[in-house]
Amino acid sequence: MSIGYDKLAAVNKLLGIVNESPVATLDTEGSDDAANAERILDRVSAVVQGEGWHANRETNVPLTPNVSSQIDLPDDYARIDSDGVSKSINVARRGKLLYNITDHTLTFTSTVYCTVIKCLSFDDLTPLLKRYIVAMAAIEFQREAYGSRQVDAELREEAQMARIEALHEDAENEDSSLLDAADMRYIMGDRNTGN
Numbered sequence: 001m002s003i004g005y006d007k008l009a010a011v012n013k014l015l016g017i018v019n020e021s022p023v024a025t026l027d028t029e030g031s032d033d034a035a036n037a038e039r040i041l042d043r044v045s046a047v048v049q050g051e052g053w054h055a056n057r058e059t060n061v062p063l064t065p066n067v068s069s070q071i072d073l074p075d076d077y078a079r080i081d082s083d084g085v086s087k088s089i090n091v092a093r094r095g096k097l098l099y100n101i102t103d104h105t106l107t108f109t110s111t112v113y114c115t116v117i118k119c120l121s122f123d124d125l126t127p128l129l130k131r132y133i134v135a136m137a138a139i140e141f142q143r144e145a146y147g148s149r150q151v152d153a154e155l156r157e158e159a160q161m162a163r164i165e166a167l168h169e170d171a172e173n174e175d176s177s178l179l180d181a182a183d184m185r186y187i188m189g190d191r192n193t194g195n
Helices: 007-017 033-050 127-145 149-173 182-188
Strands: 057-063 077-082 091-094 097-100 112-118
Touching: 007 033, 007 127, 033 077, 033 112, 033 127, 077 091, 127 149
Parallel strands: none
Antiparallel strands: 057 112, 077 112, 091 097
């Protein structure tokens, strides 16, 4: 299977699993199988991306208060947590705003640095992450269309392999090792801190 496909090709792969003809364009708002396949693909993509992968994780993102002293959050932020110099501030999303759990307030007086997990468009994902998302969406789409236990088992096996490949890619791209962890530096005595 080719792993370098776009969203249209992904939807057509889902349609092929249930023996439906491919489509030439996407129509999310429609009521046919292609529109349903696209909605399932979008839903599964959001769930999988919400796990947080190297490809959609950004660290030390500065979030600045607006004129109302609140921090607006974009819709594509699936998860958020403070980091860096702001690590001591416990934060969460509340609607479209950043909430300070520590101080029980939506008000901020300075920039907060955070790690964010963003929901990217399907076409912006890595090929192996796309493959995993399509494999997971295929399970759900097939269950709705056919409900075949045999096909379900085959698709689950494919999804499991795709997840392993995506996790492997994620670990390789992470550019870290056990020796990079703060606890390991402490145990080993970080020369930069004089320990």
